[in-house]
Amino acid sequence: MAGLTAPLLGLEKTSLREQALSALRTAITSGELKPGRHLVETELSEMLQISRGTLREALRQLEQEGLLSAGPRGRLSVRHLDEKEIRDIFAVRAALESLAARTLCELPDRAHAIESLHHKIDVMAAAQDSSLEERVESDMDFHRTLCQLTGNETLLHSWTALEGSIRMSIMFAGPEKGVKNMSVDRHRDIVSAIKTGDATLARQTIREHMDTAAGNLVT
Numbered sequence: 001m002a003g004l005t006a007p008l009l010g011l012e013k014t015s016l017r018e019q020a021l022s023a024l025r026t027a028i029t030s031g032e033l034k035p036g037r038h039l040v041e042t043e044l045s046e047m048l049q050i051s052r053g054t055l056r057e058a059l060r061q062l063e064q065e066g067l068l069s070a071g072p073r074g075r076l077s078v079r080h081l082d083e084k085e086i087r088d089i090f091a092v093r094a095a096l097e098s099l100a101a102r103t104l105c106e107l108p109d110r111a112h113a114i115e116s117l118h119h120k121i122d123v124m125a126a127a128q129d130s131s132l133e134e135r136v137e138s139d140m141d142f143h144r145t146l147c148q149l150t151g152n153e154t155l156l157h158s159w160t161a162l163e164g165s166i167r168m169s170i171m172f173a174g175p176e177k178g179v180k181n182m183s184v185d186r187h188r189d190i191v192s193a194i195k196t197g198d199a200t201l202a203r204q205t206i207r208e209h210m211d212t213a214a215g216n217l218v219t
Contacts, residue, residue: 016050020058023048028067028078029167030133035080039068065164079168083218086169089162090217094210096159097143101202103150104194113149117191120145125184132175136167139182146190173217181213 024044027033045055059076062068069079081089104113120142127138140163147159170178186209193205 016054017057020048020050020055021061024058024062025065025067025164026133028062029136029164029171031171033078035078035168035171037078039076039078062164064161066162067164067168079165081165081168081172085165086172086218087214089165089169090210090214093143093159093162093166094207096155096162097146097210098203098206099155100147100150100152100159101190101194101206102199103152103155104146105197105199105202110195110197114191114195116145116149117142117194121184121187121191124182124187128182128184132178135179135182136170139187140166142187169217177216180216186212 024033033039039059041052041055041059045052048055059068063070063076067079068076070076104110107113120138124135124138124142127134144156144159144163147156150156170181190202190205190209193202196202
């Protein structure tokens with residue numbers, strides 16, 4: 001594991017599992033740990049200065065998030081996505097977020113939801129000249145909030161389970177393709193559709209958004 005940089009260099013002694021989880025997640029989604037890279041527990045535990053038991057807990061969580069995959073004898077490596085997997089991920093996203101959009105359209109008073117989503121778009125706009133990681137996080141936060149505002153915990157849990165795979169799809173495509181999906185105007189279109197209260201229009205806007213996003217990443 002020689003050559004790795006922050007955030008994989010040393011952790012404070014509090015909440016070691018969470019710190020290890022965060023550090024490894026960032027290293028994977030930033031491309032520091034590249035797809036296909038085998039993870040060696042002895043080297044990682046020494047580098048992070050944590051026990052192998054604590055490390056295994058973090059690795060199991062990352063596997064559940066879809067960032068790692070298990071090979072022969074359970075050996076973990078950074079997951080590699082192919083084009084079909086990416087299209088499948090975005091098809092599921094479209095289904096979940098279409099449900100979220102329909103639910104918000106059915107709210108008798110959508111003003112709070114619309115205001116919250118506009119705020120997330122403002123954050124995206126402010127991050128346009130920031131790092132790729134910050135732009136990705138602001139984009140993810142918009143879509144997470146879209147689901148969160150429904151009050152449907154099962155929907156939110158299902159969407160959250162895809163977060164790792166969504167981040168991996170961006171790493172698969174590379175920064176130039178990834179940022180095409182972070183257009184502020186495209187996200188304003190989603191909010192505008194929800195604001196009308198037309199559930200059919202909102203669902204169609206989400207589906208088109210996700211179809212375009214998947215296409216940007218695989219072509």
